[in-house]
Amino acid sequence: MAESVYKVIQLVGTSNESWEKAAAATIEQASQTLRDLRVARIVEQDIHIEPGKSLTYRVKMELSFKYEEGT
Template sequence: MADSVYKVIQLVGTSNESWDKAAATTIEQASKTLRDLRIARIVEQDIHIEPGNALTYRVKLELSFKYEEQT
């Protein structure tokens, strides 16, 4: 493998359906502006509970993508 550098960012995604949907939505949205996504790692999961409202599933993801120098 050639020498490479990767940047890691954290994003939080939400869904009223599931943690899986929250993660998938986050990755899908991030892929619109970030190129060459490599790894997604779930760091944290929780559920926001508010009486009278649907549960909100939340995931905190670390996403890595190949870092390219600007020229």
């Protein structure tokens, strides 16, 4: 098997419904511009609170994809 190299980036996604939807939305958005996504790791979860407004679920994730020269 040939050796491979992967690049890791950090993204933050949000949802007014759940952490799961925030994570899914982040991956879906990233997949529109990044190829060959491999692993997503949730680093942190939190909830943004503003009085009188709905809660905002946030996930900070590390997302890896296969590195190709020039990317």
